[in-house]
Amino acid sequence: MAFGRSNEPKSNVVFWQNQGPDDIIYACPYDDLRTLTSVTVPEHAVALFIRDGQLQGVLEPGRHMITSNNIPWLTKIYQAALGYKDTPFKVNIIFISQKMFNGKWGIRGMIKAAPGYEVPVTLMSNGEFQFRVNDVAVFYTQVLGGMSDYSTGHVNALMKSFINEQITQQLAQQYYMDVLQNLEKASTTTKILIDPYFQQRGIELLSLKINEVATTEEEKAKIFEYLQFSSANGESFKRYEVMDRMADAIGDSQGGAAMGAGMMLFPQMYQQLNQQPVQGVQQQAQPQAQKVMCPFCGGLNDYPYKFCRECGKPSPQMQNQMQQQQAPAQPAPAQPAGGAAAGGAFKRCPYCGEDLSMLKKTPKFCPYCSEELS
Secondary structure: OOOOOOOOOOOOEEOOOOOOOOOOEEEOOOOOOOOOEEEEEOOOEEEEEEEOOEEEEEEOOEEEEEOOOOOHHHHHHHHHHHOOOOOOOOEEEEEEEOOOEEEEEEEEEEEEEEOOEEEEEEEEEEEEEEEEEOOHHHHHHHHHOOOOOOOHHHHHHHHHHHHHHHHHHHHOOOEHHHHHHOHHHHHHHHHHHHHHHHHOOOEEEEEEEEEEEEOOHHHHHHHHHHHHOOOHHHHHHHHHHHHHHHHHHHHHOOOHHHHHHHHHHHHHHHHHHHOOOOOOOOOOOOOOOOEEEOOOOOOEEEOOOOEOOOOOOEOHHHHHHHHHHOOOOOOOOOOOOOOEOHHHOEOEOOOOOOEOOOOOOOOOEOOOOOOEOO
């Protein structure tokens, strides 16, 4: 409500008219109050007494009598002698409620994803807050000062804009995953951080609650993948992406030889990626012997190998070598010699004579000449 003249008849009694449950302020529509005007302040509010543009005092709850320079006959003399259209003596009464008010907030901004993964992501968040005016003089100078229209709507719009700005700035300094995993802690932290800014404006922030935080589906998937393969600077996540693209490329290749070569290269490249040093991360697992999958039966063989110990088929390298020679490299069959040990195990292959004693058990087929041993 703006100060000035009103169509309502003047009265010697000033009070908060038509007060609603959510009204924060009310300004008396007259600024030329009569002398000995009675001002009644409700229990939950105070009234600011402003004369000649200066805050003269704060009227506590109860009934007060106003004495001012607005003496009727003196005002008429000033108007006649000096040509004033309005009274030269301005007296304003502004009521300010000091009860607790509830508000809602909602923001859209940016926030860091997670500790160690400093990529900003979109933040969509909303919640509630409670406040009350605890220093009316500061509230008048810092919030109401400069307003052309003293109304609850204007104050609420100002409060919503102010708290949205403060919450956006403070949440931007936190991590999305920290806020998401503990909304109560994030609410308390944010309230503590923005409370001084409210105190500077004569407002006490009673509570702040973050109801929900969210981001886009695409960014949510990226954060989830990072958390699965997190390490310093996201190195494991980068390796995972390389391996994922490599697997897609192998799956798209055609032909047994291409697939076999892919199966042989895949573990080698995976091991090379894993052997890259990662700052701040110590490797606890000891490197294991490298295994290569047979492209025909899926059996695992020590790399390098010539023939699969499960099905006897040649390795992709052996296939390429045999094709280059353009002649089968099958050794002439020979009768088993007395090289069998107790229990049917062979220390040496009876066909090609290669040493098999280092193997835990005799394979079905010799890994060197592919002859059947069992």
